[in-house]
Amino acid sequence: MSTPKTVTVRVTHRFIASPERVFDAWLDPAKASKFLFTTPTGQMVKVEIDPQVGGHFAIVDRRDGEDVAHTGEYLEIDRPRRLVFTFGVPKYSSLMTTVTIDIVPLESGCELTLTHEGVPPEYEQPNISGWTRILEGLAANL
Amino acid sequence: MPTPANLDRTLLALADPTRRSILHSLTKGEARVTDLAEPIKMSLNAVSKHIRVLERARLVRRRRAGREHLLSLNPEPMEAAARWMAQQRAYWTARLAALDALLTAEDQAENVPHKKGDTR
Numbered sequence: 316m317s318t319p320k321t322v323t324v325r326v327t328h329r330f331i332a333s334p335e336r337v338f339d340a341w342l343d344p345a346k347a348s349k350f351l352f353t354t355p356t357g358q359m360v361k362v363e364i365d366p367q368v369g370g371h372f373a374i375v376d377r378r379d380g381e382d383v384a385h386t387g388e389y390l391e392i393d394r395p396r397r398l399v400f401t402f403g404v405p406k407y408s409s410l411m412t413t414v415t416i417d418i419v420p421l422e423s424g425c426e427l428t429l430t431h432e433g434v435p436p437e438y439e440q441p442n443i444s445g446w447t448r449i450l451e452g453l454a455a456n457l
Numbered sequence: 458m459p460t461p462a463n464l465d466r467t468l469l470a471l472a473d474p475t476r477r478s479i480l481h482s483l484t485k486g487e488a489r490v491t492d493l494a495e496p497i498k499m500s501l502n503a504v505s506k507h508i509r510v511l512e513r514a515r516l517v518r519r520r521r522a523g524r525e526h527l528l529s530l531n532p533e534p535m536e537a538a539a540r541w542m543a544q545q546r547a548y549w550t551a552r553l554a555a556l557d558a559l560l561t562a563e564d565q566a567e568n569v570p571h572k573k574g575d576t577r
Contacts, residue, residue, distance in 0.1 A: 324545045326546060326550050328553040328556075329574040329575055329576075330556075331561070332557075332561075332564070337556070337560065340556055349555070350555035350556040352552075353555070408464055409465060410465050
């Protein structure tokens with residue numbers, strides 16, 4: 316079997332805050348509990364972050380009385396430019412995916428690009444059917 | 458983040474170019490295993506293995522017509538995976554907006570002039 320080829324979810328956001336402040340928020344339990352792996356209606360139950368390469372994190376959110384754990388391991392920590400960690404929701408899937416945060420300083424603030432790899436493989440061939448169009452649309456958008 | 462429990466099987470089934478090629482052939486309609494083996498120049502045995510993976514992922518259906526087994530495409534798991542990906546993107550967009558709001562609130566508390574960033 317060949318190496319799985321995965322499509323990537325990519326989101327970019329410009330911040331007024333400095334690269335350091337944006338970077339640090341990802342590894343600061345108090346801040347992470349307010350934005351990372353949370354839902355508006357969820358309630359943060361536990362945030363454990365071991366911010367070193369090879370260190371793990373566990374963020375548990377309670378949604379409708381149900382605890383959902385997000386877990387992963389830090390693969391790369393290069394403050395304030397790059398952060399790479401694996402990430403999974405063991406309750407829903409055994410699949411571990413990889414999230415890469417790249418931060419580029421701007422004249423004022425910074426630009427963050429989040430890349431989430433390990434989602435469905437892209438489909439490159441031209442085609443006519445509906446579901447392949449869906450895939451192409453995704454590949455073009457992500 | 459809602460993740461369908463059977464997403465793994467869909468993703469693993471789709472993670473192989475031969476299987477994607479088989480699915481592509483099936484977008485043209487029902488086919489026999491021999492029809493599918495021919496364009497990809499693979500043994501029937503090898504193709505059958507790929508088809509079994511696709512069947513387990515419910516991406517391919519099999520029906521009998523006399524002595525023949527006819528295979529067809531079932532797009533539903535694919536569409537579920539596509540919906541999941543759209544959710545992922547919406548999820549991360551919302552998370553980054555939440556981070557921006559958090560940092561902006563800190564600035565406000567310190568009376569630092571600011572304006573909000575934007576997601577593209």
